[in-house]
Amino acid sequence: MGSALINLAYLAAATLFILGIKGLTHPRTAVRGNQLGAIGMLIAVVTALVDQQVVNYVWIIAGLVIGSGIGALMATRVQMTDMPQMVALLNGFGGIASTLVAGAALLDALQIDLSLVTIQFAIATAASGLIGTVTFWGSMVAFGKLQGIVKDVRLSGAQIINAILLVIALALSGWLVVDPTATWIYWAIVLVSTLLGLSLVFPIGGADMPVVISLLNSYSGIAASAAGFVLNNNALIITGSLVGASGIILTSIMCRAMNRSLTNVLFGIWVASDEAQSSDEVYGGRVKSANAEELAMLMEAARRVVIVPGYGMAVSQAQHAVRDLVNLLEERGAEVEFAIHPVAGRMPGHMNVLLAEADIPYDKMKEMDEINPSFDQTDVVIVIGANDVVNPLARTDPGSPIAGMPILNVDKARSIIVIKRSLSPGFAGIPNPLFAADNTLMLFADAKKGALDIMNALKAV
Known part of the structure; x- marks a missing residue:
């Protein structure tokens, strides 16, 4: 191939890469974006091989077979x-x-x-x-x-x-x-x-x-x-x-x-300051635990529900149970949306991917800036495995390790349900006053089991 054709092929590959990245900006076009990027990479690899005058294809094929096998094994498991x-x-x-x-x-x-x-x-x-x-x-x-x-x-x-x-x-x-x-x-x-x-x-x-x-x-x-x-x-x-x-x-x-x-x-790293309140000072005698039946009665009359997913939902693989709960709430006339914090989970878009895996429509997933103004008109917020991203200390305590961090303002909702295994702190290592708020009820359970228990109790109401 002449140098002009080589460069033209590389230009085509680069164009497909750009279009692929553009497609990844929205879930509806993400699959097509991945496909365009893959085609672009195929063109680039083939062009690079053709451009070389001396190529040992035995080693290349061996590398492709071994690498593809390892990659497929990792991706499927x-x-x-x-x-x-x-x-x-x-x-x-x-x-x-x-x-x-x-x-x-x-x-x-x-x-x-x-x-x-x-x-x-x-x-x-x-x-x-x-x-x-x-x-x-x-x-x-x-x-x-x-x-x-x-x-x-x-x-x-x-x-x-x-x-x-x-x-x-x-x-x-x-x-x-x-x-x-x-x-x-x-x-x-x-x-x-x-x-x-x-x-x-x-x-x-x-x-x-x-x-x-x-x-x-x-x-x-x-x-x-x-x-x-x-x-x-x-x-x-x-x-x-x-x-x-x-x-x-x-x-x-x-x-x-x-x-x-x-x-x-x-x-630097997030470290709780010595002056921060201890868990006993924040939670002592103020945390209200509830069972699934009590929470179902609270949710029965809710007209607007917002769900805040966190890493706990990912750990327990609760997204399918959450989807079934959402469907049940919507059948009863409630409006349900998801509040997505940019750093919820362990990587950008972690929660979006999990919810999309459970076939939850993308238009129900609202970014923080979009949904924050609506919390004071929300009947019930369900926090599933999230911690630091809903911690009001970010707004109220200038000495907190998370001071100034934008959070989801769930504490402004009328009622809050937190599904969490325990009162253990998040990555920031500090207690969360939200768990002891007057309008918060705690369901101490695995996220998947908690969502299923609430759904079954709601069916019985």
Whole structure:
């Protein structure tokens, strides 16, 4: 294929990528968006293979078979509750792929012709190694935290350590640009970047993991784009740039939703202050527990009901039981909507995906800014497994770790039902006064069982 046809094919692939991302902005077009992106990637891969004069298709086919098998196994077995961990792994794989590809390209270029190692080539190689390695190890730590197998590690002077490691990595990168024949420098960059990736993410608390995963997704795109400059591949440059830019935009949106700066996320964690009230002070003697029959009587007369899903709903896979409860309420003449907080669950859109899986219409899912003004006209709010995103301390306590974080104003509703296994705190580690409010009733149960019990009791009323 001529260079003009190659570039035209890459342009077509890039266009499909953009259209695919556009399609992912709405559930009704998300499937088509995925399909367009997949077609674009197929075009890009085939074009890249055809563009190479010497290709060992045996290794390529072997890689396709093994990789497809592993990917299919992971995709079919992963639970919706574990989707954030899956995203973290994919981010990490993208980062390490860029690191290995850049290293292999450097070795190959040095063996063929030293003149191939231009300044652009050397800079892009160093960038791929640094960013790709940080992405990989940072993503592995994020996966471990979400999976519950890695705990927070707070190092004294962590910021200074990170700064020193970054300076060393940048110094080594500059050295590689000056002397690209010293390949040991590249692997030294990888080693230092490994320590940097671990040191950056280890201290970050679980509450900030959704933001970290989004940021690491952006890093993986930047690393891929740098690898595109190493390989002189326009499709990889464009694709990496799209992923990098979209990841940064999403990270910014999530930080605003949590009233957190990116700097605060990267260099601090949510810790309850010593002056914060204890659980006994907040809950002592004020929490009102109710059974499903009592709650059914309360809901029987409700004309407007808002459901607030949280991670507890995802853990218990309660979305189908919630859907059946919604259908029953609507049959009795109630208007039912869902209030979706931007960071509910473990990743952006987590609750939307779970509810869509249960065939709940998208127009019932209302974003925080849209539904907040209507809570004072709501008869009953049902909070299912959510905690920090409905904690009124964000508005009332300037010293709270979540002070200023935009929340769902469920405390303004006439009646509130909270389905939760216990009074345990959320990621922020602080009690929630909503659970002890005068208009709140607690149903201590697994989210799925609680929803089913209320539905069965409502049928009997």
